[in-house]
Amino acid sequence: MSAATPTASRTASPTVLRQLSPAATARLLGDWHAGGPAYVALADALRAAVLSGKLAPHTRLPSERELAAILRVSRTTTSGAYARLRELGFAVSRVGSGTVTTLPQRSVGPVPGRPAGGDAPVAGETLRGAVRTVGTSGIEQMDLWQATPPAPPELHEAFTRALEELPAYLDSGGYEPYGLAPLREAVAARYRERGVPTTADEILVTTGAQQAIALLAHTHLRPGDHAVVESPTYFHAMEAMRNAGGRVVGVPAGPLDVDMLASTVRRARPRLVYLVPDYQNPTGSVLSADERAAVREIADRYGVTVVGDETLVELGLSDDKTPPPFAGDGTSPHVVSVGSASKSFWGGLRVGWVRAHPQVIAQLARARQSADIATAVLEQLAVTELLGRRAEVMVGRRRMLRERRDLLVGRLRVALPWDVPTPPGGLFCWVDLGLPVAQAFAAAAASEGALVAAGPLFTPDNTGAASHVRLTYTRSPAELSDAVPRLVRAWGRVAGRQRSASSRT
Structure with missing residues (x-):
């Protein structure tokens, strides 16, 4: 099946609940280019925004021409990015409606806590239940975004x-x-x-x-x-x-x-x-x-x-x-x-x-x-x-979180050249990548099947903390272990692009 006639494009036109301006799209994406073909990097950045909740479903995106102008890329790049989003089920295009964000239909179930057909999630709301099989090759998404541990045994x-x-x-x-x-x-x-x-x-x-x-x-x-x-x-x-x-x-x-x-x-x-x-x-x-x-x-x-x-x-x-x-x-x-x-x-x-x-x-x-x-x-x-x-309950909670924190911090320090401090408490690590590429890395990580939160999301103007990402350690040890190689692959793409850019200057 060709990219021009993807399965997703045959679905009914989604209801347009909001529209994203070209300038707002550029702010949302930040430094989006994670290496490789530009259209793939752009599609991955938009897809990461949908997966994280920063870009809600049922949102009309700028036209290919408008987005190309604001991002200073070719029309071929934006056209290819939108086509890739449609192929992956994250967008639908219709004459008169433009390109509208959607959630993939090949999910394993409804989004937890949200009625079928309900409105879009707010920024940061995790969509794990709806995206388990929608990675680049149908891979399950490892969620290092949501900071919520599993229930304690005493809950029942x-x-x-x-x-x-x-x-x-x-x-x-x-x-x-x-x-x-x-x-x-x-x-x-x-x-x-x-x-x-x-x-x-x-x-x-x-x-x-x-x-x-x-x-x-x-x-x-x-x-x-x-x-x-x-x-x-x-x-x-x-x-x-x-x-x-x-x-x-x-x-x-x-x-x-x-x-x-x-x-x-x-x-x-x-x-x-x-x-x-x-x-x-x-x-x-x-x-x-x-x-x-x-x-x-x-x-x-x-x-x-x-x-x-x-x-x-x-x-x-x-x-x-x-x-x-x-x-x-x-x-x-x-x-x-x-x-x-x-x-x-x-x-x-x-x-x-x-x-x-x-x-x-x-x-x-x-x-x-x-x-x-x-x-x-x-x-x-x-x-x-x-x-x-x-x-009584917190003894077990702290033990579980301490073990998961130490596992993630230890593996990241071995596998990646980042500054990974050991947090004294809480549910997340604030990792310094050493380069102002947090948004590009978050996009690359999403394409590898790992959801992470880019630093600018946590700043009032959405521009600071560009060299940081937040990684939660509330997932199971198996999930955390599986996530690290994905982060390594994503970092290889982003760091490779930075090295190429430096060699040209």
Whole structure:
């Protein structure tokens, strides 16, 4: 079958939900050329963007002519790239509709957690369930993007106990806007255990930490307000702030430059500051006790709300010590903490929480009514059980993650000329490639069947950290071992192109 009449092109025209401008496409791709034929490299870069979720299905791409002009390549290159996307099932072209991104039809099942025919995934959402057999030669994709470990063995028993507790709640309407009282008390008790005096009325249960971050963004930011984040940082947090109309400003991270943070807050007068103090996403750095105190002083001095995302706080892998609480003694009205069961226990537990002044808690509880009213009761009961067994559960969790971290770091150091630090905790390695080719490498890795996150994704302007990639070590040892040769092959393509370019200068 010729490229002009691929099977994918005979499918029904997809619904166009959005359109990507030529300039936006160029920003999305960055330094996309990973070596080899230009049309193949361009197709791989676009395909990697779809696989990672940065480029959603049902998006109309620029015309071949427009894309060629903005990328400064020939029309033959863009035409060949689009043809390759159609052959692989990642695009459909129709007269009047242009070229529209799609997900391949030869999948092994629906995307996990998304109804059939549903809207496109948000940036960064993993599509493993839909792409297991759509690599260059039908190879399975090794996912080093999604930072979620498998469930602990204690999870099943926690749900069994939760079902036993459930009858006590069946006579009620099932809506608890602030969260179930036992869970709020269990979360408050964990803060007290860490040295932060906390009562249940300072806790709001949310449907995951992401909802907590989005609620904080929408209640604190007005269109045009500044929001300060670390750069690099968690990309979904930046999305939430932009969705609320905020203008995101970055300060250097890994470690955080506290003096720069103070200067930025003084000059930009932000209404919100978002930090990840524990095993920072993606750098893995940890704020010291003195740095945390300095951040709290900045919050109080300028009256700005500072959010500490503590979703990774329980995942210390170098020792059994938990970092000092971000909230300090808990008395600052401007310091808010966010937590979650997703990273400590399981991503399928969509249960998070906010610790803040009771007035802030009440404001957030009112704001969440337009979203989901309340978090599911059974999941809250299961998390209450898991928090009660936290010390026991986390021993096994940390052991598993430590073994997988050490396996990936060790094999990468042997196989590749990168700077691969050993993160003290968390779920990912922040790898320095030594060359500003992160986006090209991510594209090449996707074509080899490995999904990685390029550094620019984690920066406010999507241009920094061009020499870094984030690799998660939450997959099984067999998957991690299988992924390394794929990364080696991808690096060979990218490094080979760099050597060729250097020899011509």
